[in-house]
Amino acid sequence: MSSKLTRSNRAGWLFALPGFSLLFLFIIVPFFFAFWLSLTNQRLVSPNPTEFIGLKNYRDLLSVSIITLEPERTEAGEVVRDKDGEIEYPRVRTITRSDEFPQYRGMQEWFRWQSGDTAKVVIAADVVFMKALVNTLTFALFIVPIQGGGALLLALLINQKLRGINAYRTIYFMPVVISIVVISLLWRFIYSGNEGLLNNILSALTFGAFTPVDWLGNTETALGSIIAMSAWQAMGFHMVIWLAGLQSISPTLYEAASIEGASKWQTFRYVTWPGLRNTAVLVLIVITMQSFAVFAQVDVMTNGGPLDSTQTLVFQTVERGYGKQDISGGATISVILFLMVLMISAVQAFLTRERK
Amino acid sequence: MATLRLKDVRKSYGNAHVIKGVDLEIDDGEFTVFVGPSGCGKSTLLRMISGLEDITSGTLEIDGQVVNDLPPKERGIAMVFQSYAIFPHMTVRENVAFGLTIAGASKAEKEEKVAEAARILQMEHLLDRRPSQLSGGQRQRVAIGRAIVRKPKVFLFDEPLSNLDAALRMDMRMEIGKLHEQLDATMVYVTHDQVEAMTLADKIVVLKDGLVMQVGSPMELYHAPANLFVAGFLGAPSMNFVTVDVQSRDAAQAQVSNAALEPIAVAHKGRIAGEGKAVLGIRPQHVRAAQPGQGMLHGQVMLTERLGAETVVDLKLKDGSKFIATFAEDRVFEPGESVDLTFDPAQAHLFAPEDTTSAPH
Ligand SMILES: Nc1ncnc2c1ncn2[C@@H]1O[C@H](COP(=O)(O)OP(=O)(O)OP(=O)(O)O)[C@@H](O)[C@H]1O
Ligand SMILES: [Mg+2]
Numbered sequence: 032m033s034s035k036l037t038r039s040n041r042a043g044w045l046f047a048l049p050g051f052s053l054l055f056l057f058i059i060v061p062f063f064f065a066f067w068l069s070l071t072n073q074r075l076v077s078p079n080p081t082e083f084i085g086l087k088n089y090r091d092l093l094s095v096s097i098i099t100l101e102p103e104r105t106e107a108g109e110v111v112r113d114k115d116g117e118i119e120y121p122r123v124r125t126i127t128r129s130d131e132f133p134q135y136r137g138m139q140e141w142f143r144w145q146s147g148d149t150a151k152v153v154i155a156a157d158v159v160f161m162k163a164l165v166n167t168l169t170f171a172l173f174i175v176p177i178q179g180g181g182a183l184l185l186a187l188l189i190n191q192k193l194r195g196i197n198a199y200r201t202i203y204f205m206p207v208v209i210s211i212v213v214i215s216l217l218w219r220f221i222y223s224g225n226e227g228l229l230n231n232i233l234s235a236l237t238f239g240a241f242t243p244v245d246w247l248g249n250t251e252t253a254l255g256s257i258i259a260m261s262a263w264q265a266m267g268f269h270m271v272i273w274l275a276g277l278q279s280i281s282p283t284l285y286e287a288a289s290i291e292g293a294s295k296w297q298t299f300r301y302v303t304w305p306g307l308r309n310t311a312v313l314v315l316i317v318i319t320m321q322s323f324a325v326f327a328q329v330d331v332m333t334n335g336g337p338l339d340s341t342q343t344l345v346f347q348t349v350e351r352g353y354g355k356q357d358i359s360g361g362a363t364i365s366v367i368l369f370l371m372v373l374m375i376s377a378v379q380a381f382l383t384r385e386r387k
Numbered sequence: 388m389a390t391l392r393l394k395d396v397r398k399s400y401g402n403a404h405v406i407k408g409v410d411l412e413i414d415d416g417e418f419t420v421f422v423g424p425s426g427c428g429k430s431t432l433l434r435m436i437s438g439l440e441d442i443t444s445g446t447l448e449i450d451g452q453v454v455n456d457l458p459p460k461e462r463g464i465a466m467v468f469q470s471y472a473i474f475p476h477m478t479v480r481e482n483v484a485f486g487l488t489i490a491g492a493s494k495a496e497k498e499e500k501v502a503e504a505a506r507i508l509q510m511e512h513l514l515d516r517r518p519s520q521l522s523g524g525q526r527q528r529v530a531i532g533r534a535i536v537r538k539p540k541v542f543l544f545d546e547p548l549s550n551l552d553a554a555l556r557m558d559m560r561m562e563i564g565k566l567h568e569q570l571d572a573t574m575v576y577v578t579h580d581q582v583e584a585m586t587l588a589d590k591i592v593v594l595k596d597g598l599v600m601q602v603g604s605p606m607e608l609y610h611a612p613a614n615l616f617v618a619g620f621l622g623a624p625s626m627n628f629v630t631v632d633v634q635s636r637d638a639a640q641a642q643v644s645n646a647a648l649e650p651i652a653v654a655h656k657g658r659i660a661g662e663g664k665a666v667l668g669i670r671p672q673h674v675r676a677a678q679p680g681q682g683m684l685h686g687q688v689m690l691t692e693r694l695g696a697e698t699v700v701d702l703k704l705k706d707g708s709k710f711i712a713t714f715a716e717d718r719v720f721e722p723g724e725s726v727d728l729t730f731d732p733a734q735a736h737l738f739a740p741e742d743t744t745s746a747p748h
Contacts, residue, residue, distance in 0.1 A: 286439050287472040291486040291533070292460025301485070305476035 065369075068362035075356035088363040094156035096135060098126055102148050110148055120150050127154065160364065163335075163342035170258055170343065171322040177262040178269060178322075179314050185266060186273035187303075204267040211264065215331035218260045222246035222332075247333050250340040257328050257341055265321065269314050276310030277303070312383045316376050323372050344368045389450045389463065389540035389573050390415050391436065396445035398431055398597075405431050407597040408445070413575065413590070418567050420584040421577045422620070423594035429577040430545055432594070436575060437466050437543050449540060462541075465534035469546040471526040473518050473533065480514040483532040490537075504532040507569065508562075524555045531563075535570065542574040548583065560586060581621060585609070593617050614658075615738045618668045624699065626668045627710045629684075630740065633662050641737060643667060647705035649683045655737045668736040671699070671713040674728040682727030686710055688720045702726060 069088050073081045100120040103111040111119045123140045126132055135154060141161055143152040155161045189200050206214060221228040224245025233241040246256040280303065288298045304311075326345040329335060335342040335350070344364055352361025391413040398406035406428050413419045421429040434440040436447060438459035446453050454462050465486075473482045481488070483504055484497045492500075505511045508528045518526055527547055534542055547563070548556045564587055567574055578584055584591050585605045593600040593608065593616070600620075601613045612618035618626045631643040636655065643665060644650040659665045674684065686702040689709075698718045702710040712728060720726065 281470070281472070283468050283470050283472040284474060287466070287468065287474075287533075288485075288489075289439065290437060290459045290464065290466045291489050291537075293489050297489055301474065301477075301488075305474070308476070 065362040065365050068359045069366045071359050073359045075353065075358045077356075088359055089367070090156065092157050092160050092360075092363060092367065094138065095141070095161070096138065096154050098123070098135065098152050098154060100150040100152060102150075118145075118148060118150075123152055123154065159339055159342060160347060162339045163344050163347045166254055166340070166342055167323060167325065167344045169254065170261075170325055171319055173258045174262055174322040175315065175318050177258070178266055178318055179311075181262065182266045182269035182314070183273050183307075185270040186277055189270065190274060190277045203270055206264045207267040211327045212331055214260070214264055215328050218256075219247065219332050222256050222260075224248055248337055250338050253333055253337060253341045257325075257332060260332075261322075261325065261328055265318075269318065272314055272317075273307065273310060276307045280306035308383075308385075312380070315383070316379055319375055319379065320372055323368060323375075390448075391541060391573065391575070392446075392448040392451075393436075394446045394448075396432070396435065396442055396447060398428070398435060398440065398443045405597050406435070406443075409594075409597075409599055411592060411599065411602065413573060416571050416573055418574045418576065418587055418589045419592060420588035420590070421575065421592050421594055422579060422581070422584045423600075424620075425579065427594045428597040429579075429594055433466075433543050433545055433575060433577050436541070437464055438462050439466075463539050464541045464543055465537055465539035466543040466545070467527070467530045467534050467547045469549055471518075471523075471530045471550075473526055473529050475518050477517075478514065479510065479516050479518070479521070479529050479532075482518070482529050483514075483536055485533055486537040500536045501532075504536045507535065507566070508532050522555075523551050524559055527551065527559060528562075531566070535566075540573065542570075542572055544574065544576040546577055546579070549578070549580070556580075556583075563587065581623060585621070593620060612668075612736060615666060615668070615741075618736055618738065622670055624671050624711045624713065626670050626736075628738075629667045629669065629704065629706075629708055629710070631665050631667045633659060633665050636661055641665070643737065645706050647685050647708070651683060651732045651735075653732050653735050653737045659737060659739050664740050666738045666740050668738060669730055670734070671711045672715075673734045674712045674730045676714065676718075677727045677729040679725070679727060682729040684710070684728040684730070686726055686728070688722055688724045688726055690722065691720045693717055693719070700726070 070083060070085060071081050072084050072087075100123070102118045102120055105111060113119055127135045127138050138154040138156050139158045141153045141155040141158050143150050145151070185203050189196060189203065224230070224243060224247075227243075227246070229246065230241070230243040234243065244252060246252050284302050284306070285298060288302050293301060324345050325343050326349065329341050329343050329346045330349075333341045335346055345368065348361045348364040348368070351357045351364065391411070393409050393411040396406060396409045396411075397404070409432060421432060423429055431440060435442050438454070438457060442455050447455055449462055449464075459466075474485065477485070480501055483501045484492075487497045487500060501514070502511070505514055508531060510525065510528050510532065513521065513525055513529070518529065521529065527550075530547070544563070548559050551559060560583055563576075567587070576583070576587060588605055590602060591605055591608050592602050595616055601608060601617045603611075608617060609621055612621065612626075615628070619628070629645065629648060631645045631648060634642040634644060634650065636642070636659065639654055640652040641655045641659060642650055642652050648667070653667065655665075669684075677683075684704065686704040688700055689703050690701040692699040692701075695717060696715070698714045698716065698720070700712045700714070700720055702712060704710050712726075
């Protein structure tokens with residue numbers, strides 16, 4: 032079969048060649064190259080030869096441990112407290128730097144909680160990576176329902192036969208065609224702490240009672256702000272996908288439902304939503320994949336800050352691979368990201384499969 | 388169980404007048420069929436009864452109550468669509484129970500009514516299948532099942548059989564007939580299949596361009612068409628029309644003839660004014676071959692179709708018009724052969740030329 036393909040389609044293959052070789056060079060080769068790089072200590076520019084180091088890059092990123100800190104005690108065995116009454120613990124670095132615990136060497140505190148008198152401290156080999164991982168998951172967790180649900184609502188609104196509905200369609204779709212970099216720059220002004228649009232609107236609405244917030248400069252609000260803006264930006268794209276799904280539902284099904292006396296909600300539940308099943312799976316998986324790849328917004332709006340509160344996996348990949356010239360570290364993150372997205376999509380596809 | 392009454396019902400889409408004033412009464416338990424050429428407004432009229440289309444003017448009464456502004460669910464109707472319109476993601480059971488689910492019926496009630504509908508339609512073995520696993524006929528059965536579980540006052544069918552193949556259509560036609568006897572419900576049925584109309588209907592409504600051309604029982608329409616359109620629309624092959632000259636006219640009959648037709652007297656039923664031209668309608672089945680040189684109609688054979696049980700002959704009459712005759716026997720005619728035909732003038736119909744007026748009803 033393949034021999035026939037190559038023989039009789041020589042011209043076809045020739046035409047496909049330029050496109051195919053570009054794809055091969057810039058997608059397929061780097062894909063496998065990343066796997067290889069993640070197993071070496073390659074730097075972007077380096078006089079030293081590349082060494083194969085196995086899974087060390089993965090250990091350096093993923094190692095996490097919990098250590099238990101006993102409170103400091105007086106000779107009499109009393110728990111030592113500071114002047115606010117908080118229990119005092121030995122410093123984490125007494126453990127991570129001690130020769131007694133070579134397995135914790137170089138790790139840093141990520142977060143801690145208290146249980147009884149003792150403190151449990153989670154230490155990670157790479158705290159920034161861990162923060163990026165958690166932020167990315169948080170981002171996806173919020174974006175998927177907000178963006179998917181919002182897009183569905185817009186699509187339902189826009190699917191009506193109203194005068195001038197095309198104007199609305201255009202307006203909602205506009206953010207999708209504008210470059211994300213431009214949008215991020217605009218939203219930096221909107222979120223700005225002193226004279227930002229959002230602060231102005233909020234204080235106008237509350238007659239000045241609202242104290243301005245530096246939305247992107249605050250660890251509490253920075254990630255949320257990026258999530259809100261990102262959800263809005265790509266909503267139009269998914270709206271169009273939902274719309275296509277909506278329009279593929281036969282109008283007679285709606286007529287049948289109305290003859291049977293279905294209310295608006297029942298019509299949605301029994302006709303529209305089941306008819307959108309395949310669309311829903313597509314939207315779900317596409318939004319998930321896109322949200323794991325969040326980069327431009329972070330790069331333009333916060334650069335991962337403040338205090339790493341908006342670090343994301345792709346941002347870390349780029350920062351390490353190119354910023355710090357640690358191309359093998361960057362490759363390792365991208366491989367981890369790839370496996371994560373693959374797994375999540377597979378689980379989603381499995382959970383939403385057609386049950387017979 | 389319901390009566391339906393339409394009074395001067397009209398429908399326009401902007402400047403397009405689709406239904407131009409329909410008056411109609413449908414009795415309780417009656418099987419009424421709307422027929423007419425494509426685009427005449429059959430579906431539109433049915434959808435106006437269902438409430439899927441609103442009524443531009445006029446009134447629609449169900450059981451004496453004006454329902455113009457009621458939504459479909461409050462009219463007590465059920466509808467079966469040409470494209471089945473069953474829900475693809477639901478099992479047959481869920482589809483049939485849909486109306487009950489919507490109304491919030493209990494599980495036990497649903498079970499019972501679905502079982503009854505399935506028994507009536509003989510589809511107990513299909514209840515757990517999905518629509519994709521059904522044939523066209525079975526799907527239409529599901530749609531009918533969904534219609535009957537709610538015990539509606541009026542059933543509406545919009546060409547329910549036209550997506551089925553010929554053999555299945557015949558089966559389903561008989562089943563719908565049986566269903567009507569069993570349920571004894573008021574049914575309105577749209578079709579453009581004459582056979583469906585003739586076999587199922589208690590009352591046929593012939594529509595053309597948004598107007599009722601004639602209302603009556605199938606045999607009334609067949610034997611006493613009120614106008615040229617109805618005469619030509621019902622019956623296959625359709626009625627022959629011969630343009631004739633009116634020689635004289637008395638209260639009941641007119642003396643007519645032309646180059647191919649010997650003078651005969653035909654009842655005119657007040658449809659022609661006086662002397663001048665008229666159209667004589669003769670069904671192909673109502674002519675017999677006469678002895679050569681005798682008979683009332685003279686022509687020449689153009690083409691013969693021998694079907695075994697009958698023979699269909701295309702003739703060219705002496706006045707140049709075309710004429711089709713069917714003989715209930717296998718008989719050989721040679722092309723070019725002269726043929727003389729005879730018929731019973733009581734079975735012929737006389738119309739004014741180009742008449743389209745609807746019959747009084
Ligand atoms: N939404 C609409 N806007 C304008 N004209 C319409 C609309 N719907 C139907 N019509 C017109 O109304 C007329 C009647 O349509 P309808 O569907 O009732 O025909 P029908 O008798 O059912 O024909 P068929 O046998 O082909 O189903 C047609 O001429 C059609 O073009
Ligand atoms: Mg129709």
